Amino acid sequence: MGIAETYSRSRQFVDRRPLTHSLAAAAGVGLVLYLLWVLVSQLVTGQLQIHELGELMWDGLMRGLVIGLAGVGLSMTYSILNFANFSHGDYISAGAFSGWATTYLIAGLGRADIGSLLLVGAGGSVFGGALGIGISTTPLAVVLGVVVAGIGAVALSLFVDRTVFKPLRGEDGITLLIASIGVAFALRYLMQFVFGSDVRGTTSQPPAYSFYVVDGWVRVNYHDMTLFVVAIGLMVGVHLLLQRSKLGKAMRAMSDNGDLARITGIPTEGVVRWTWIIGGALTGISGYIFVLWKGTLAFDDGWLLLLLIFAAVILGGIGSVYGAIAGGIVIGLTASMAVIWIPSAFARAAAFAVMILILLVRPQGIFAGRATA
Amino acid sequence: MTLLRVRDLDAGYGDLQILTDVDLNVEDEEYVTIVGPNGAGKSTVMKSVFGLTTHMGGTVSFDDTDITGANPEDIIRLGLGYVPQNDNVFGTLSVQENLEMGAYILDEVPKDSLDAVYERFPILEERRDQKAGTMSGGQQQMLAMGRALMLDPDLLLLDEPSAGLAPDLVDEMFDKIDEINEAGTAILMVEQNAKEALRRCDRGYVLVNGQNRYMDTGRALLDDQEVRQDFLGG
Structure with a gap:
């Protein structure tokens, strides 16, 4: 009920300001035309080659899939529990560390001492590249790493829910939000304390295929493909879960109307627990494959990703799982392709500018009001 | 046999007491309505039966089981269905999914109940894949009732079904509603359309100021x- 009212109130607010609305739309269309013009002129003058454009798009898609997958977890907990969980980014890092510790352990057993392997080579004691880690070289270590990353993030999110969020259920969203920011800091500095603050290389150079595109080669390596397959597979899985399974339908029912779900006899606490489990698993796995793809791991990887994830989720219409995926891809593409128009240092700013622009035109987000559906 | 027995019920929201010493019975297969002026606490009686208000005294029992303060899941299991007045369908779910949710506490969706609901409300079968939120108010009301009928309850609580x-x-x-009652389900209904409700029911309560x-x-x-x-109104 609460959400519906807030929603309709904000709708009215928006409807009363049609001028800003259409101005923003006009500015957006103008900007898009200008950007297209710059792009086309760069292509025509040869400043930017088509295969380079292809590479940027592929890079953006990879980034977008990570953001989208992590965003699904964030959006699910938002739509069912009604609060924006700022500790989500650190669940990503925690999942990544637990998964990578497993991968290091399996790949490096007997070649380095167990302590340094479990600390994912803290302080430069072991290097993932030296262990030859990769999907083709150490497939078992990577697959088990993915699984443990999921389990680790699930365990963490259930623990935090039990100790922090559950006692606060029924408080308003702001209380929960601030609590989650506290959890975020606590987790991050705990990880820094345990694993150290250095950025480590985690993988050896994976084999790659090259595709000839018009005027040059676009490289797609094994880890790109792993990320693609895992992310798309999980997204399809979430879709099937939400649309076909009894639990998924109950999750959608709860995000639609929690009070009605309760009086219909849906065991809401059970659904909440499953939401953390599924959201946590997606989040941990997204952290793992992100690290696999970029080849480096640091204690604040998840935190740095969090704002992009929020941008994606808000852009897609907060609470919508499909919106999170779509928003993630838009934000990922923007962050990667922005270098065509602006210096790379501004790429992050560009992603947020796109978010703000789209929200000005469509304040409800792309997939507004569709809850988890 | 008495299905629902409300005794000396005091209830409200937070510190605000709405109901004082409310007594109410519903017998097996009986059709009972509660009428009264706005703000008399009619809907509060329903919500209190389902444990959605702050309980301040008295008891509610169903089929000789004390359900005072029980959670909705257990109340439903005993054979009590509830159709609230507002927001009573899952708008983003399809018609069929709404009905499936009504039988959530069972391991499988009971095929015969589903068929019975579709038979009673043919419009729902026609629109089984449509999102509930896109249907008209009357169709949503039928869907809400259909959902509550999925477990074939002994007693159905209806809050302002004609609103x-x-x-x-x-x-x-x-x-x-007459048909549902004739098929053996007791009804407890709150209605603003008091004359019509009293004309159709077996028994009525007039509630004023929560009493x-x-x-x-x-x-x-x-x-x-x-x-x-x-x-x-004369």
Whole structure:
């Protein structure tokens, strides 16, 4: 009920300001035309080659899939529990560390001492590249790493829910939000304390295929493909879960109307627990494959990703799982392709500018009001 | 046999007490309505039966089981269904999914109940894949009732089933409720359309300021000079 009212109130607010609305739309269309013009002129003058454009798009898609997958977890907990969980980014890092510790352990057993392997080579004691880690070289270590990353993030999110969020259920969203920011800091500095603050290389150079595109080669390596397959597979899985399974339908029912779900006899606490489990698993796995793809791991990887994830989720219409995926891809593409128009240092700013622009035109987000559906 | 027994119920929201010493019975297969002026606490009685208010005293029992303060899941399991007045369908779920949610506590969706609901409300079968939120108010009301009927309850609580319906649909809705009752489900209904409700029910309660004022057969309440004057607009 609460959400519906807030929603309709904000709708009215928006409807009363049609001028800003259409101005923003006009500015957006103008900007898009200008950007297209710059792009086309760069292509025509040869400043930017088509295969380079292809590479940027592929890079953006990879980034977008990570953001989208992590965003699904964030959006699910938002739509069912009604609060924006700022500790989500650190669940990503925690999942990544637990998964990578497993991968290091399996790949490096007997070649380095167990302590340094479990600390994912803290302080430069072991290097993932030296262990030859990769999907083709150490497939078992990577697959088990993915699984443990999921389990680790699930365990963490259930623990935090039990100790922090559950006692606060029924408080308003702001209380929960601030609590989650506290959890975020606590987790991050705990990880820094345990694993150290250095950025480590985690993988050896994976084999790659090259595709000839018009005027040059676009490289797609094994880890790109792993990320693609895992992310798309999980997204399809979430879709099937939400649309076909009894639990998924109950999750959608709860995000639609929690009070009605309760009086219909849906065991809401059970659904909440499953939401953390599924959201946590997606989040941990997204952290793992992100690290696999970029080849480096640091204690604040998840935190740095969090704002992009929020941008994606808000852009897609907060609470919508499909919106999170779509928003993630838009934000990922923007962050990667922005270098065509602006210096790379501004790429992050560009992603947020796109978010703000789209929200000005469509304040409800792309997939507004569709809850988890 | 008495299905629902409310005794000396005091209830409200937070510190605000709405109901004082409310007594109410519903017998097996009986059709009972609660009428009364706005703010009399009619809906609060329903919500209190389902444990959605702050309990302040008294008891609610169903089928001789004390359900005071029980959680909705357990109450539903005993054979009690509830159709709230507002927001009573999952708008983003399809019609069929809404009905499936009604049988969530069972391991599998009972095929015969689903068929029975579709038979009772053919419009729902026609629109089984449509999102509930895109249907008209009357269709949503039927869906909400259908959902509550999925477990074939012994008693159905209906909160203002005719609210917001076009006049020609109001009669149809009341006919449906008659049919559900004739098929053996007891009804406890809150209605603003008091005359029509009293005409159709077996027994009625008049609730004023959160307290029982009158109780009699529907016919007798309709004929009662005072009730007519004060609550039925003469």
